[in-house]
Amino acid sequence: MTPQKVHDDILEALRHVIDPELGRTITDLGMVGGVDVAPAAHTADADDGTPAWDVTVHLELTVPGCPLSETIRRRIRAAVVNYPHGRIRLTIETGVMESAKLKALVARLKAERRANPFTRKGAKTRIFAIASGKGGVGKSSVTANLAATFAALGYDTAAIDADIYGFSLPRLFGVKDQPTDLDGMLVPPEAWGVRLMSIGVFAGSDRAILWRGPRLQRSLEQFLSDVWWGDPDVLLLDLAPGTGDMAISVAQALPNAELVVVTTPQPSASEVAVRAGLVSLQMPMQVDGVIENMSYFEHKGEKLRIFGEGGGQRVSDQLTHALGYDVPLLGQLPLVPELRETAESGRPAVLDENGELAQSSVAKTFENVARALMQRERPSLG
Numbered sequence: 001m002t003p004q005k006v007h008d009d010i011l012e013a014l015r016h017v018i019d020p021e022l023g024r025t026i027t028d029l030g031m032v033g034g035v036d037v038a039p040a041a042h043t044a045d046a047d048d049g050t051p052a053w054d055v056t057v058h059l060e061l062t063v064p065g066c067p068l069s070e071t072i073r074r075r076i077r078a079a080v081v082n083y084p085h086g087r088i089r090l091t092i093e094t095g096v097m098e099s100a101k102l103k104a105l106v107a108r109l110k111a112e113r114r115a116n117p118f119t120r121k122g123a124k125t126r127i128f129a130i131a132s133g134k135g136g137v138g139k140s141s142v143t144a145n146l147a148a149t150f151a152a153l154g155y156d157t158a159a160i161d162a163d164i165y166g167f168s169l170p171r172l173f174g175v176k177d178q179p180t181d182l183d184g185m186l187v188p189p190e191a192w193g194v195r196l197m198s199i200g201v202f203a204g205s206d207r208a209i210l211w212r213g214p215r216l217q218r219s220l221e222q223f224l225s226d227v228w229w230g231d232p233d234v235l236l237l238d239l240a241p242g243t244g245d246m247a248i249s250v251a252q253a254l255p256n257a258e259l260v261v262v263t264t265p266q267p268s269a270s271e272v273a274v275r276a277g278l279v280s281l282q283m284p285m286q287v288d289g290v291i292e293n294m295s296y297f298e299h300k301g302e303k304l305r306i307f308g309e310g311g312g313q314r315v316s317d318q319l320t321h322a323l324g325y326d327v328p329l330l331g332q333l334p335l336v337p338e339l340r341e342t343a344e345s346g347r348p349a350v351l352d353e354n355g356e357l358a359q360s361s362v363a364k365t366f367e368n369v370a371r372a373l374m375q376r377e378r379p380s381l382g
Contacts (some may be wrong), residue, residue: 003037006053011086012036013079016055019070021180021187023156023230024110026059026076028104033058033095040089050087060097062105062182063129070095106183109228118224118235118254123347125255128288129162129237132273139262142333143238144172148348149366151193152357153234155374160223161198163240172201174346178202179227187226192348193356195232197223221255227249234374241368244279256379260285260330261319273315274322286379287323289330290316291369293337306335314352331369334364 014035015027027030040052061069073092076269097105098246130146132139145158151157154182159268161169168175173194176200179186188195228237237257263273273290292312312329319327336349347353350363357363 002049003039003053006055006083007035007037008088009083009085010055010057010080013117014076017072017075017079020071020190021061021066024230026072028236029062031060031062031072031097033060035037038257040087048276052089053083053086053157054089054091055080056091056093058090059094060101061094062097062102063180063364064096066180067177076195076326081227106185110185112132118229119256125232125235126374127235127237128260128373129239129254129257129285130260130262131239132241137262137264137273138333139241140168140172140238142262142291142293143236145348145350145362145366146370147194147234147236148192149350149357149363149370150236152351152355153367153370157193157234157236158195158229159197159236160220161196161200162220162223162237167198167200169196169198171344171346172348175201177244182228184226188227188229191346192351195229197227223339224253234247238328255285257285258373258376258379259285260373261287261290261315262293263315264288265292265305265309273311274318286352286376287319287327288373288376289328289369290319291330292332294335295332303334322364330372331365333362333365 010034011027014032015025017026017162018024018027019029019031022029036054036056038054040054059069059072059076061072066072073094077090080090098205118127128146130139130143140161140163147157147159159169161167173191173196175189175196175198176189177189179188179197182189186197188197189201236253258343261273290312292315294307295312296307298304298306312332316327316329350358350360350366352358357367
């Protein structure tokens with residue numbers, strides 16, 4: 001076994017180490033500045049005569065103080081620790097990528113992405129736009145928990161908070177970090193396995209935002225094209241209530257998006273929810289189904305229908321009739337304080353402390369909804 005052979009083997013192992021932000025291998029991104037190999041001071045590290053090697057990996061981060069640098073180092077260690085031809089004494093020297101090299105990397109990534117990455121031919125991402133006719137029905141809570149469920153089920157998941165005025169996903173996911181700026185290309189923060197972009201992750205986002213028409217559409221275009229999303233399996237959009245500018249922008253920017261309508265049981269909510277679903281008649285978007293939130297409150301084994309009942313089924317029936325295809329009632333969610341309390345602490349209620357799906361009826365309902373959505377036939381880009 002020669003130092004060159006060990007060098008080549010270690011480099012090959014590093015080709016399988018994924019950068020958690022960009023979703024590419026660290027070798028493909030040029031983050032491995034070099035690998036130095038030398039026999040250890042003692043040629044035998046144990047009585048069995050197994051050779052030992054001093055290996056130094058020169059890691060070049062894309063930005064100073066990268067918050068996920070320790071994750072990358074941990075993945076490098078895991079990739080080389082079980083080297084079959086000797087014992088590895090690993091040193092990882094960490095620096096920052098030179099400006100010219102970073103600019104070239106960003107230019108290459110932008111060229112690969114070519115504006116909106118979700119409408120290119122062969123794009124695999126399923127896009128679910130979560131809509132409601134009126135505010136206060138728990139649409140954002142549904143979006144957050146559904147995104148967390150997809151991630152817990154093993155799907156590469158991303159979410160966009162397209163509710164420009166009432167953004168709430170950063171709080172629901174406990175996200176306080178701003179996006180990483182790679183020479184003008186933004187890398188979204190990640191929490192609970194979900195990459196997230198929202199006006200709420202930028203400094204000064206607590207100020208009043210008075211955007212209309214073109215600026216609203218541009219905000220969505222920027223979230224789609226100026227952010228490095230990688231190639232997620234699932235993208236969820238938390239739409240603003242109603243059928244206004246943002247819904248139109250989504251239909252124009254993402255013609256392959258699929259609509260999921262959220263309502264509560266009472267007629268005043270379900271009637272407006274039907275109108276939200278009927279947007280698909282004007283800008284063909286497939287409506288995948290209806291979720292009824294706050295369906296009941298369970299007290300001493302009895303289901304109390306505080307807000308009435310039947311709203312979700314009414315929306316399902318009316319949309320099925322109007323659209324000419326099946327729009328099922330995907331699930332009914334109970335009114336439980338835990339959904340609010342856990343979410344406000346920064347963890348979607350469907351997850352336990354370890355980020356796994358919780359053993360609860362609510363988590364099971366969201367799991368059933370997620371699986372049902374993925375089984376629906378996806379719309380074609382034409």
